[in-house]
Amino acid sequence: MTQADRPIRVAVVDDQPLIRAGFSMVLAGQDDIEVVGEAENGAQALDLLDRVEADVVIMDIRMPVMDGIQATEQVMLRDDPPGVLVLTTFDDDEDAFAALRAGAGGFLLKNAPATEVVNAIRVLAAGESVVAPRITRLLLDRVADRLAPVNEQAERLDVLTARERDVLTLIARGLSNAEIASDLYVAEATVKTHLSNLMAKLHLRDRAQAVAFAYQSGLVRPSP
Secondary structure, three states, X not given: OOHHHOOEEEEEEOOOHHHHHHHHHHHHOOOOEEEEEEEOOHHHHHHHHHHOOOOEEEEXXXXXXXXXXXXXXXXXXXXXXXXXXXXXXXXXXXXXHXXXXXXXXXXXXXXXXXHHHHHHHHHHHOOOOEOOXXXXXXXXXXXXXXXXXXXXXXXXXXXXXXXXXXXXXXXXOOOOHHHHHHHHOOOHHHHHHHHHHHHHHHOOOOHHHHHHHHHXXXXXXXXX
16 A cells, blocks of 8 residues: 555654644645554654654654653664654744754744645655755755854865756755745756755755755855
8 A cells, every 4th residue: 555545654752741732633634644553752753653654754853751852763764654744933043953853854933834734745755855845945044143153064065066066055045846846947857866866965864954964064144
């Protein structure tokens, strides 16, 4: 059975029962989504994923026993890991950036509209990353001005062609493939090729890690 033939399997991880219940209730109302389990911390989440299969994990950051960053790192070590959607608040912005680097496919505010959360789950289940929403740019900008570029990361940029740097820059600015194609006056298929090549050269897992790398390497600076 392919994913298209079954609902998207989602695990909800948060130390607050009311938040878990709220997400589960919203997701239960979607015909294409099934909640396969809940956990109240990262350690329980890993145990849950040993027992059930999930396509997407909704992961809180600040939890007892094992936080969302540690849990995300462990989840990404698994064969064919699920997408991880990190939940955060503005007070958690540095942790959110760390979770992104750990392999999370994206992050949203806990008070994001239900429609935005549902859409993000569908995007992650399709193998993409949630990096376009306005909040992603705001969080990255808040963190990036406090993170000095890592020299080793900056040197890795040397392997990219000029066009690949252009594409990486625009990805970090939050543009979609179609928007990048329009901006660079090339076909969308060409953008996809450049994206695939630069991610292979930089050993990046997904679009979210590409955004994190662009900031860490100093290629992209915080908005003024």
